[in-house]
Amino acid sequence: xxxxxxxxxxxxxxxxxxxxxxxxxxxxAPAAVATDRVVAxxxxxxxxxxxxxxxxxxxxxxxxxxxxxxxxxxxxRPA
Numbered sequence: 128x129x130x131x132x133x134x135x136x137x138x139x140x141x142x143x144x145x146x147x148x149x150x151x152x153x154x155x156a157p158a159a160v161a162t163d164r165v166v167a168x169x170x171x172x173x174x175x176x177x178x179x180x181x182x183x184x185x186x187x188x189x190x191x192x193x194x195x196x197x198x199x200x201x202x203x204r205p206a
Contacts, residue, residue, distance in 0.1 A: 133193045133194055134157055134158075134193055135157070135158040135159070135191065135192075135193040135194055135195055136155045136156060136157060136158055136191065136192050136193050137155070137156060137157075137158040137161045137162075137184050137189045137190070137191050138152075138153060138154060138155045138156070138189060138190045138191075138192075139151070139152045139153070139154075139161070139188065139189055140152065140153075140188055140189065140190060141153050143187075143188040143189075146188065147165065147168075147188070149164055149168055150164060150165075155192070158184065158191065158193070161184055161189070162183045162184055165183050165184060166183055
C-alpha cells in the first residue's frame with residue numbers, strides 16, 4: 128500500500144530539564160504532544176511570555192527525529 132508516515136519526535140536535553148518540569152528529560156515523545164504541553168504551560172503563565180509563528184520547541188533545548196510537521200512551527204519568546 129502507501130508509505131507509512133514517520134512521526135516527528137522530540138527529546139528534552141537533560142541540562143534543560145529544570146526549565147520544563149512537566150516534561151521527562153531524555154525521553155522521546157511525539158513532537159506534537161511536547162509542543163502542546165509547552166504551549167499550554169506558557170499560556171498559563173502571567174509573566175510576559177508569548178508565542179510567535181516559528182517554533183515552540185527550542186532546538187537548543189530539544190533533539191528531534193523524523194520529518195517536521197506544521198505543528199512544529201510555533202516559537203515562544205519573552206515579551
